[in-house]
Amino acid sequence: MAPAAMVILLLALLMPTTLCSRSGPSSKHGHGGHAKRAPPPASPSLPPPAPMVPVAPQAAALVRATCNSTAYYDVCVSALAADPSSTTADVRGLSAIAVSVAAANASGAAQAAAALANATAPSSQAPLAADGTVQALLRACAAKYGDARDALAAAKDSIAQQDYDFATVHVSAAAEYPQVCKALFRRQRPGAYPAELAAREEALNKLCSVALDIIALLNSPSNNS
Numbered sequence: 001m002a003p004a005a006m007v008i009l010l011l012a013l014l015m016p017t018t019l020c021s022r023s024g025p026s027s028k029h030g031h032g033g034h035a036k037r038a039p040p041p042a043s044p045s046l047p048p049p050a051p052m053v054p055v056a057p058q059a060a061a062l063v064r065a066t067c068n069s070t071a072y073y074d075v076c077v078s079a080l081a082a083d084p085s086s087t088t089a090d091v092r093g094l095s096a097i098a099v100s101v102a103a104a105n106a107s108g109a110a111q112a113a114a115a116l117a118n119a120t121a122p123s124s125q126a127p128l129a130a131d132g133t134v135q136a137l138l139r140a141c142a143a144k145y146g147d148a149r150d151a152l153a154a155a156k157d158s159i160a161q162q163d164y165d166f167a168t169v170h171v172s173a174a175a176e177y178p179q180v181c182k183a184l185f186r187r188q189r190p191g192a193y194p195a196e197l198a199a200r201e202e203a204l205n206k207l208c209s210v211a212l213d214i215i216a217l218l219n220s221p222s223n224n225s
Contacts (some may be wrong), residue, residue: 103152113142141181144220175208
């Protein structure tokens with residue numbers, strides 16, 4: 001065979017092997033470390049926060065409407081709103097709350113008067129007669145505020161029994177007791193009436209007025225129909 005023919009035959013035999021050897025690495029390269037990885041699955045998104053919904057807006061409206069019928073609107077709203085149960089209470093429930101707030105005021109005043117009485121006990125640094133008189137007056141005031149607290153507790157019981165006439169009597173009596181305390185001071189120690197008791201007397205008077213106005217709503221024909 002001629003040399004040229006031998007060269008052509010060898011090239012024909014070697015060409016498939018060369019092509020296979022070149023194609024192998026290229027196919028591995030497609031699956032190697034440089035291949036693009038699939039993106040990780042997206043993490044689930046958190047649900048949006050729930051919108052803020054006002055609690056019982058109709059109850060808040062009832063508080064405002066009820067307090068509009070009282071002589072001291074701001075005192076009424078402040079007293080009723082301080083009790084969480086006012087958001088679901090009806091008018092009868094609101095009247096019970098008002099009475100409870102007044103009773104708490106009277107109880108605090110009784111404790112304050114008793115504390116003042118102990119602070120003015122006779123001592124070697126103060127005249128016995130003067131200290132003894134003021135101390136006795138303060139103890140009388142503590143008793144009167146205690147009577148007011150008890151009257152308001154009775155008023156709350158009457159409201160629970162829907163006996164609004166007796167509730168009115170008890171709240172009216174509670175409002176009168178602190179005035180006895182002030183009258184005693186005016187008679188025996190003018191100018192010595194403690195400012196703390198004067199402030200508590202005014203607050204209790206307003207709270208009792210609010211309670212009476214709300215109880216009056218319960219006695220109205222529209223509420224009883």
